[in-house]
Amino acid sequence: MPADKSLVCLGAIAGAWGVRGDVRLKSFCADPASIAEYAPLTSEDGRSFDIRIVKAIKGAFAARLSGVTTREEAEELKGTRLYAPRARLPEPEEDEFYHADLIGLTAIDTGGTEIGRVGAVMDHGAGDILEIRIPGQNALLIPFTLATVPTVDIAGGRIVIDPPAEILGDRDD
Template sequence: MSGDDKYILVAQIGGAFGVKGEVKITAYTADAQALKAYSPLLDAKGQPALTIISARPDKHGLVAKVKELATKEEADAARGRKLYIHRDQLPEPDEDEFYLTDLVGLEGRDADDKVIGKVKSVQNFGADDMLEITPAEGGPTWYLPFTKAATPEIKPAEGWLRIIRPVETSERDAD
């Protein structure tokens, strides 16, 4: 995505449902029904991609009739398409709460307040959320489990979070 607009991934098209042009939508929101309020959903370039006409709950999100996909073939061809909204469409989080996307760009500081990197992305490979960290000194990115132990202090309004880097196996073996 480009530009100053911050987009949030909220759903993905799962393919056709039945033969009447309905589509399965996997929701990444706490409430799948909220996707209807965000319609039209955007593509990766920020352009309108999917307008929900009607929807009902499904185990992974919604089964929906949408304006842009009229046939089973069109719905199947759209499988895997990611759907976004503008960040400002989300309600403001409560005090001491934040959206995971708000972590991207934060400085990672160690216990001595030294900047050791910056959050490049938040990933989930099937278990728990992981922060991808770009080291301040350069080099390859590395992953940090997004847990209270590894990130005990998070200050998004101030632009940083505390990082307690796990001890590497080779470091433990050297002791």
């Protein structure tokens, strides 16, 4: 499912919570609690879940998923990513992007040379980081800021990157 651009990953199940079938739900939404508003959400294997947030817990939510009634069923879902149809989501504001739209874009430098492709978008708390996968080399990690990514052209399938020289290091051209 991740390759399907009509679906956007909104969260993932981190395991069971409690003994009644509730799950530990990590939300990837800008407003984390809004994940339940986009239900039903679909798993990669096609199952559909309605969601009810039970309460906020450290780093996630305790949530009840339709059809999940035991701790064992909840534990089996650990690692399951949950998707919503893109049509159900609001359009991003100017200069905002869904991670799913960035993955797969060609990354070129300011001189027009192709560097690689966006393989992942990561957020470790200090802002988004783009992983640029370069054939035959280690991935390049760059901050997703206006200074290092001055152009995002979703329709054209590319981004322009201008990372500082120390990020590029001794890469072969």
